[in-house]
Amino acid sequence: MSHHQSDPGGGAAPAIVARGLVKRYKGVTALAGIDLTVPQGTVLALLGPNGAGKTTAVRILTTLLRPDAGSARVAGVDVLHEPRAVRRRIGLSGQYAAVDEYLTGYENLEMVGRLYHLGRKRSRERARELLAGFRLEEAADRPSRTYSGGMRRRLDLAAALVANPPVIFLDEPTTGLDPRGRADMWEVIQTLVAGGTTLLLTTQYLEEADVLADDIVVIDHGEVIAQGTADELKLQVGGERLELTVSELGTLERAGRVLEPLGVGRPTLDEGRRSLLMPVTGGARTLTEALRVLDAEGIALDDVGLRRPTLDDVFLTLTGRPAEDDAATTEVGA
Amino acid sequence: MAMPTVLSDAHVVARRNIIKIKRVPDLLVFTTLSPIMFVLLFAYVFGGAIAVPGGADPNAYREFLMAGIFAQTVIFGATITGAALAEDVKKGIIDRFRSLPMAPSAVLTGRTLSDVVNNVLVLVVMSLTGLLVGWGIHSSVGEAALGFALLILFAYAISWIMAWLGMLVPSVEVFNNATFIVIFPLTFVANTFVPLESLPGPLQTFAEWNPVSAVTQASRELFGNIPAQVPEPTAWPLQHAELYTLIWTVLIVAVFVPLANLQYRRSTSR
Structure with a gap:
């Protein structure tokens, strides 16, 4: 049996295809019929707040959960009809570092290799290879409960790679990590995808999707609410933002009134921060024009600038609420 | 999947658990310390107040006691499976296994x-403790081995109930409380510590049909711990203690192996 090759199934067949996935738990709809397509060798980020259905989607695609409706193929194999064959072709790293805390890093990886049926010798070699590759060599023979959170996550990711699977699923790979741990993890993931592995990752961090993914699918309440590249999503919400802070609160409303004709949407005023935000097109020309208008009105500014929309703007526009609010509540369990 | 794969995979998983026993020796220390404490407590504190068939000899109670303690201990030992699985489900380790x-x-x-x-391991430690307090085996090696085998086999069946329960409950704490409530009456309302x-009346009937009584009675007989002058028990399960124990063992395995496997395929973390 082969552990290394996916079933090509006709050249450029996508590595992951899901159609109409539905999952309900006791009256709650976790997935309301989502479609996903991930071409081989690309990275798809499933982006959404906690409870959006990201983990449910990953569990269905990794054979852990059966959907109530819909179908899926991973690495050319039908997930519902041949789960065992799918498991030979995937690696999963879940939301919590699922490593045995009493086993050493080496023992954890060796065990996973044996359970992929790589054989004793190959399992041992592979464990050492991965520990070196993930900068865990020095900690290799210590029980993993002595590891830091970041090290444990790296070990968990290494476990997903033991059999060199062509398709990898990472469920919130950086939730709960500090900025340093997150940056380390990103680097590891970038190296991985440079090698041609297909990756589906879920995240609540907009920045993470922006940095790592070729394509982004935004889901909320079990439905796909937007998809595209990071740039495409940003375009959906309009071009740049003109952002400025007035020196005196009393002039804020007037600034909004005189600037409105320059924008492509209505300006949003934030009295607490004396700031104004307005979608614009035309770049530097618009900025110069805005400064001229404000100067003529005698409105003094503390700060002014143009910025490209972030994925936070995307999320806010699409769902009517910021993504970070939800993200904050999930840190508790992480 | 072919049988050899099941066995070699099971061996890999079992090795993981045995490494844990090695790394956390406290676990074994405490699972053996509490039964040792029980032996000492019953042998020296309660023993004097409990009259057993077999006379006034102070050793008579210790002879009587050990099979009961063995039975209770191996049944508690069987709960390790459930607690460990509850923990594995929660930590996502079952998710990992299920994705392999x-x-x-x-x-x-x-x-x-x-x-x-x-x-x-625990039975070895406890037998040594038993020998120290005056318990002994007064039968053949074969019979004694059969006695230990019966205890282990019955506990193995109980492990499958615990496996099912461990994956059903939301946390290790719930599991521990739930099993405590069931196992304590089962192991005490029996012939384990008192005749x-x-x-x-009603408790006696319950105890007579309680499989824990049967496994205790069977090992008592097989270790030769029942004095000759003690009359034959009147209840059928105790007259056929070995058979009755085996019937329960088979029944539990037949019901709970499929149930536990079904629950395993359904369980995901949280």
Whole structure:
């Protein structure tokens, strides 16, 4: 049996295809019929707040959960009809570092290799290879409960790679990590995808999707609410933002009134921060024009600038609420 | 999937659990310390107040006691499976196993077999304690081995109930409380620590049909711990203690192996 090759199934067949996935738990709809397509060798980020259905989607695609409706193929194999064959072709790293805390890093990886049926010798070699590759060599023979959170996550990711699977699923790979741990993890993931592995990752961090993914699918309440590249999503919400802070609160409303004709949407005023935000097109020309208008009105500014929309703007526009609010509540369990 | 794969996968899983016994020796220390404490407590504190058939000899109670303590201890040993699985479900380790191309039954088989290893170690320690307080084996080596085998086998069946329960409950704490409530009455309302004749009517009937009584009675007989002058028990399960124990063992395995495997395929973290 082969552990290394996916079933090509006709050249450029996508590595992951899901159609109409539905999952309900006791009256709650976790997935309301989502479609996903991930071409081989690309990275798809499933982006959404906690409870959006990201983990449910990953569990269905990794054979852990059966959907109530819909179908899926991973690495050319039908997930519902041949789960065992799918498991030979995937690696999963879940939301919590699922490593045995009493086993050493080496023992954890060796065990996973044996359970992929790589054989004793190959399992041992592979464990050492991965520990070196993930900068865990020095900690290799210590029980993993002595590891830091970041090290444990790296070990968990290494476990997903033991059999060199062509398709990898990472469920919130950086939730709960500090900025340093997150940056380390990103680097590891970038190296991985440079090698041609297909990756589906879920995240609540907009920045993470922006940095790592070729394509982004935004889901909320079990439905796909937007998809595209990071740039495409940003375009959906309009071009740049003109952002400025007035020196005196009393002039804020007037600034909004005189600037409105320059924008492509209505300006949003934030009295607490004396700031104004307005979608614009035309770049530097618009900025110069805005400064001229404000100067003529005698409105003094503390700060002014143009910025490209972030994925936070995307999320806010699409769902009517910021993504970070939800993200904050999930840190508790992480 | 072919049988050899199930066995080799189960072996890999069992090895994981045995490494844990090695790394956390406290676990074994405490699972053996509490029964040793029980032996001492019953032998020296309660023993004097409990009259057993076999006379006034102070050793008579210790002879009587040990099989009961063995039975209770191996049944508690069987709960390790459930607590460990509850923990594995919560930590996502079951998710990892379920995402691997291994034999699905191997996790539970490996887990329950690790309990056997643990129980064998505990029985060795307890037998030595028993010998120190004046208990002895007065039968043949074969009969004694059969007595120990019966205890281990019955506990192995119990492990499967615990495996099912461990994956059903939301946390280790719930599991521990739930099993405590069930196991304590089962192991005390029996002939484990007191003679059945001392129990009031309905409790006595319950105790007579309680499989824990049967496994205790069977090992008592097989270790030769029942003095000749003690009359034959009147209840059928105790007259046929070995058979009755085996019937329960088979019944539990037949029901709970499939149930536990079904629960394993359904369980995901949270």
